Amino acid sequence: MANKYWQAFSKGIIKENPVFRLVLGTCPTLAVTTAALNGLGMGAAASFVLVCSNIVISLLRKLIPGKVRLPAYIVIIAGFTTIVQMLVKAYLPAIDKSLGIYLPLIVVNCIILGRAEAFAGKNSVGLSALDGLGMGAGFTAALVIMGGIREFLGNGTLFGWPEGGLIPPITIFVLPAGGFFVFGMLIWITNRLSTKLEHNATRKELTETVCAACPMASNCHGGEEGACHE
Amino acid sequence: MENTLMVSSSPHLHCGMNTRDIMRDVIIALIPSLIASVWLFGFRALAVEVVCVAAALASEYLSRKVMKRPQTVGDLSCIVTGLLLAFNLPVTVPLWQAALGSVVAIVVAKQMFGGLGQNFVNPALVGRVVLMGSFPDAMNNWVTPLAWTGQADAVSGATPLAMLATDAAAEIDPLSLLFGLRGGCLGETCAAALLLGGVYLVIRHVISPLIPTIYIGTVFVLTWILGANPVVHILSGGLMIGAIFMATDYATCPINKWGKVVYAVGCGALTVLIRLYGSLPEGVSFAIVIMNILTPLIERLTRPRPFGEGRKAVRS
Numbered sequence: 001m002a003n004k005y006w007q008a009f010s011k012g013i014i015k016e017n018p019v020f021r022l023v024l025g026t027c028p029t030l031a032v033t034t035a036a037l038n039g040l041g042m043g044a045a046a047s048f049v050l051v052c053s054n055i056v057i058s059l060l061r062k063l064i065p066g067k068v069r070l071p072a073y074i075v076i077i078a079g080f081t082t083i084v085q086m087l088v089k090a091y092l093p094a095i096d097k098s099l100g101i102y103l104p105l106i107v108v109n110c111i112i113l114g115r116a117e118a119f120a121g122k123n124s125v126g127l128s129a130l131d132g133l134g135m136g137a138g139f140t141a142a143l144v145i146m147g148g149i150r151e152f153l154g155n156g157t158l159f160g161w162p163e164g165g166l167i168p169p170i171t172i173f174v175l176p177a178g179g180f181f182v183f184g185m186l187i188w189i190t191n192r193l194s195t196k197l198e199h200n201a202t203r204k205e206l207t208e209t210v211c212a213a214c215p216m217a218s219n220c221h222g223g224e225e226g227a228c229h230e
Numbered sequence: 231m232e233n234t235l236m237v238s239s240s241p242h243l244h245c246g247m248n249t250r251d252i253m254r255d256v257i258i259a260l261i262p263s264l265i266a267s268v269w270l271f272g273f274r275a276l277a278v279e280v281v282c283v284a285a286a287l288a289s290e291y292l293s294r295k296v297m298k299r300p301q302t303v304g305d306l307s308c309i310v311t312g313l314l315l316a317f318n319l320p321v322t323v324p325l326w327q328a329a330l331g332s333v334v335a336i337v338v339a340k341q342m343f344g345g346l347g348q349n350f351v352n353p354a355l356v357g358r359v360v361l362m363g364s365f366p367d368a369m370n371n372w373v374t375p376l377a378w379t380g381q382a383d384a385v386s387g388a389t390p391l392a393m394l395a396t397d398a399a400a401e402i403d404p405l406s407l408l409f410g411l412r413g414g415c416l417g418e419t420c421a422a423a424l425l426l427g428g429v430y431l432v433i434r435h436v437i438s439p440l441i442p443t444i445y446i447g448t449v450f451v452l453t454w455i456l457g458a459n460p461v462v463h464i465l466s467g468g469l470m471i472g473a474i475f476m477a478t479d480y481a482t483c484p485i486n487k488w489g490k491v492v493y494a495v496g497c498g499a500l501t502v503l504i505r506l507y508g509s510l511p512e513g514v515s516f517a518i519v520i521m522n523i524l525t526p527l528i529e530r531l532t533r534p535r536p537f538g539e540g541r542k543a544v545r546s
Binding site: 171172177181 | 330338360363364365366
């Protein structure tokens with residue numbers, strides 16, 4: 001049981017990372033990651049909307065008729081986006097300025113609608129909240145990592161520190177071309193990481209089930225070098 | 231690999247050329263410009279060229295090794311890339327930036343897409359464009375030629391295209407442009423040396439004269455029509471080196487004749503548009519990169535018609 005909840009949360013971080021594995025929400029990812037702080041702000045705002053909308057949609061999933069579910073979801077998401085926008089405008093005007101149009105555009109962020117459609121509309125409230133948290137964490141981590149790399153290489157700073165910059169800036173990294181380059185590199189790394197995790201999981205499962213019943217198990221060292229074809 | 235490329239029926243005759251021979255010819259063709267760059271800008275020019283070539287060789291060797299692919303460092307193509315990149319840099323460029331340009335050209339633009347023949351844009355131009363985007367100050371620090379022979383240290387001077395942009399055109403003497411007595415990148419200034427290399431390549435059948443002549447011709451005609459000085463325009467900036475050595479890269483220009491014509495006219499038109507109406511004084515590198523990207527589309531539109539089939543059969 002606990003395993004199910006842990007999986008609902010953890011899958012969003014690497015295995016189904018919304019940015020690098022599902023390649024959703026690419027537009028804000030490329031646009032706001034010129035600095036790590038912008039990435040953090042965007043990630044936090046989107047995560048808030050994601051968790052709240054997942055909870056409400058999950059609560060209402062039996063009341064919303066299937067045919068009009070998309071407009072209903074969008075209205076809920078738009079409501080929370082407006083709340084976030086007003087809060088950020090009031091308390092964090094600097095973040096509001098640097099995120100600009102991308103803050104209200106959280107409404108059309110495909111991660112949020114995607115999770116509503118794929119998860120919250122079908123699962124219980126607790127699971128949906130955890131799914132939103134995990135996906136939000138994955139989104140925020142992706143934006144902060146990407147913003148950090150681009151800010152450090154393109155501006156020499158990290159979260160705006162230090163004043164003069166640590167290394168001579170390579171400006172192309174804060175330009176759109178550098179954004180696409182860093183994005184591609186990170187997708188590659190996450191894919192490698194994710195396939196490795198999956199591979200290890202299948203290996204473990206294999207040793208526990210198939211090999212346990214196999215008389216040759218002591219000789220083949222857990223199916224190494226293709227010895228076992230199960 | 232070579233066997234899979236044969237499409238026509240036998241008998242076949244090998245022309246005796248391979249990549250290594252072609253690249254050696256290109257390097258020979260670049261030697262006059264190399265000598266000219268050292269004559270015009272001093273031994274620091276040689277240092278920049280050595281650093282670029284060394285970085286290109288090292289990145290080619292290491293990236294093939296890391297990717298566990300057959301070693302291709304012996305086909306000399308990375309030396310050409312390094313040399314062309316160095317020719318596109320100003321003499322004052324910091325050496326680490328020059329090396330970085332080479333690494334970007336070989337690793338990002340060439341090897342990540344599969345190596346020689348798989349790159350969709352000219353690697354040396356990608357290196358230059360990335361450096362221009364990254365270090366605009368260092369990449370626009372021009373020095374008057376032959377300053378190193380005098381007592382004074384490097385004197386900064388405007389390039390002819392920058393002078394054209396500020397209406398100082400009357401001071402430009404076309405003859406001094408021909409011999410490279412102007413500010414600019416290492417290898418682009420001496421038009422005479424570049425033309426010499428181009429003629430050698432055409433005689434050796436390494437390049438067809440189609441792309442360079444049409445490219446330069448388009449620039450000449452368009453600048454003349456638009457009321458600029460055509461002679462100064464074709465002799466200044468990176469047009470000569472771009473048209474002869476960069477636009478003719480086998481992997482990134484169309485194969486058949488009409489494709490080449492469309493490509494070269496496009497390069498010329500974009501160069502003139504950027505030079506006369508854009509915010510940058512020079513547009514050769516961007517023009518060639520844009521046309522490189524358009525090359526697959528041009529090839530689709532200019533696909534030759536099989537003998538005996540109607541036009542409609544090809545379109546469908």
